[in-house]
Amino acid sequence: MSLYLVETSRCDHTRVLSITQMQEWLGDRGLFRRNKSADDEIVLELFRHHYTHCDQCNNTGVSLRPHQDEWDDFGGLDQATCEDCKKPIDPLRMEVFPDTRVCSSCQRVREAGQSEPTVYCDRCGDAMTSRKVSSGITRYVLA
Numbered sequence: 001m002s003l004y005l006v007e008t009s010r011c012d013h014t015r016v017l018s019i020t021q022m023q024e025w026l027g028d029r030g031l032f033r034r035n036k037s038a039d040d041e042i043v044l045e046l047f048r049h050h051y052t053h054c055d056q057c058n059n060t061g062v063s064l065r066p067h068q069d070e071w072d073d074f075g076g077l078d079q080a081t082c083e084d085c086k087k088p089i090d091p092l093r094m095e096v097f098p099d100t101r102v103c104s105s106c107q108r109v110r111e112a113g114q115s116e117p118t119v120y121c122d123r124c125g126d127a128m129t130s131r132k133v134s135s136g137i138t139r140y141v142l143a
Contacts, residue, residue: 003068004017004044004065007063008063009063013056022047025051026050027125029050035125044064084103085118
């Protein structure tokens, strides 16, 4: 998982954030819609553009640079993301099943034969649900 160090030139406040955390920060402020195929470079550039003030001292001069975690025991095994939900796959699962492409919860859903993965609206980013149209012949629509 790519980590980035966010630091301010005027105070000692620093934060280490992942791309997923940056995406959540942007989404909480309405600057980024949920997107299954979000490119890391786009998320990084949007975060760099919009995160301009320090959370502690409210001053400008925030810098963002790649960060190497010296305590990373898994050597980058946690970089894989799930095909269905796009969340990071647990490093222990990757260690046991190195060729896996889905997380354990999505694997359970697949094995149980449950429904397809969640479909998100292209316009607003909300999860779409299937519902029955009441008039005439029975039809199902995503709404």
